[in-house]
Amino acid sequence: MAPPFPNVNPNTCTLGNSPTYSINVTKAEDAIAGVKFAKQHNIRLVVKNTGHDYLGRSTGKGALSLWTHNLKNIEFLDTYNSSKYTGNAVKMGAGVQGYDVLAAGEQNKKRIVAGYCPTVGVVGGYTQTSGFSALSGAYGLGADQALEWEVVTTEGEHLIASPDKNSDLYWALSGGGAGAYAVVISLTAKTWQDGKVAGAVLNLNHTLSDAFFAAFAEWQTQLLTLNQLPGFQSAFQTTQTTFAINFISWPGHDSSEVRKVLTPYTDYLKAQNLTYNLALSDDTSYWTHYERYEEDLPLRPLLHLRRHHQPLDSAESCRDQRRRPHQRLPRDPC
Numbered sequence: 001m002a003p004p005f006p007n008v009n010p011n012t013c014t015l016g017n018s019p020t021y022s023i024n025v026t027k028a029e030d031a032i033a034g035v036k037f038a039k040q041h042n043i044r045l046v047v048k049n050t051g052h053d054y055l056g057r058s059t060g061k062g063a064l065s066l067w068t069h070n071l072k073n074i075e076f077l078d079t080y081n082s083s084k085y086t087g088n089a090v091k092m093g094a095g096v097q098g099y100d101v102l103a104a105g106e107q108n109k110k111r112i113v114a115g116y117c118p119t120v121g122v123v124g125g126y127t128q129t130s131g132f133s134a135l136s137g138a139y140g141l142g143a144d145q146a147l148e149w150e151v152v153t154t155e156g157e158h159l160i161a162s163p164d165k166n167s168d169l170y171w172a173l174s175g176g177g178a179g180a181y182a183v184v185i186s187l188t189a190k191t192w193q194d195g196k197v198a199g200a201v202l203n204l205n206h207t208l209s210d211a212f213f214a215a216f217a218e219w220q221t222q223l224l225t226l227n228q229l230p231g232f233q234s235a236f237q238t239t240q241t242t243f244a245i246n247f248i249s250w251p252g253h254d255s256s257e258v259r260k261v262l263t264p265y266t267d268y269l270k271a272q273n274l275t276y277n278l279a280l281s282d283d284t285s286y287w288t289h290y291e292r293y294e295e296d297l298p299l300r301p302l303l304h305l306r307r308h309h310q311p312l313d314s315a316e317s318c319r320d321q322r323r324r325p326h327q328r329l330p331r332d333p334c
């Protein structure tokens with residue numbers, strides 16, 4: 001649950017803003033029963049998946065909650081046919097999280113446009129409010145992947161929404177807002193052929209100087225060109241002591257190409273006498289690339305910052321490019 005919404009007061013035993021009662025939804029009939037009960041008794045109804053919602057829309061004081069977290073089925077489909085799409089697809093239960101389906105994708109040699117954050121629910125708020133991924137540069141937003149939604153409506157009907165059937169509902173759910181139109185039971189989404197992915201991180205240690213701010217501004221300028229490269233995607237952050245390109249993902253490319261397209265920026269840093277650390281990577285699948293940059297859950301964000309604070313041995317170093325032993329990420333860290 002996002003920090004402002006759980007009841008964190010250690011001195012009370014009250015529920016705070018949490019729902020009064022939750023149904024563990026394991027099949028459509030559970031959601032139908034919940035919707036009908038809430039309607040009959042005029043009770044506030046909320047749908048909760050992982051609880052990542054920044055605005056607390058998956059919780060609600062006094063509500064009946066439909067908890068979709070345990071709908072974890074994942075089925076890869078060799079062919080999915082509709083008037084809009086023919087190709088590979090994956091059917092995901094509403095509780096599937098990013099790392100569930102990305103790891104399963106590797107086994108099936110497929111990529112799925114899940115979020116940067118491994119614990120966000122793919123089918124819940126992510127796809128229903130558009131969904132931004134390290135693969136968005138290559139394949140578009142999460143909502144662009146939606147082929148059909150299996151839902152329970154507010155009338156308690158169990159139906160499919162696709163571009164061909166119940167199309168208004170399909171378009172509303174595909175990026176139009178979460179938890180508002182129906183209770184989603186599963187989503188069938190596009191998959192993409194897996195293969196090599198090049199990556200990089202760049203850390204720039206600094207004190208709050210004009211040269212640092214100029215380097216930060218220069219990165220924004222460079223992005224105008226880099227973002228034109230098909231499939232190229234990056235994320236950055238800055239703190240009081242570092243500017244970091246957290247990761248670059250470039251599916252279908254090699255690290256030598258990443259180095260090349262970053263050269264105008266690294267040349268700029270060298271010319272300004274700014275110390276930086278560039279680490280490049282090559283992986284054979286999206287999952288191994290993703291795991292490389294999303295390791296150490298659930299503490300990854302903190303460890304990531306700590307790494308940025310470590311002293312640098314050299315101006316530029318290459319990361320160990322051997323594949324690390326496959327580590328399954330711990331479940332449910334959030």
Ligand SMILES: Cc1cc2nc3c(=O)[nH]c(=O)nc-3n(C[C@H](O)[C@H](O)[C@H](O)COP(=O)(O)OP(=O)(O)OC[C@H]3O[C@@H](n4cnc5c(N)ncnc54)[C@H](O)[C@@H]3O)c2cc1C
Pocket residue numbers: 002046047048049050051052053054057058068094115116117119120121122123124125126128129130131132133178179180182183184185
């Ligand atoms: C740490 C963190 C990292 C994030 N990283 C990314 C990222 O990389 N990319 C990105 O695009 N976004 C990211 N987000 C934002 C995230 O996508 C949204 O917060 C999203 O709403 C979370 O969806 P959820 O289903 O996991 O969470 P929940 O809080 O459980 O649900 C969010 C909303 O979806 C509704 N909902 C959930 N399940 C269903 C269902 N089965 N049927 C109908 N409605 C449902 C809820 O009612 C609520 O309105 C991040 C958020 C956090 C907190």
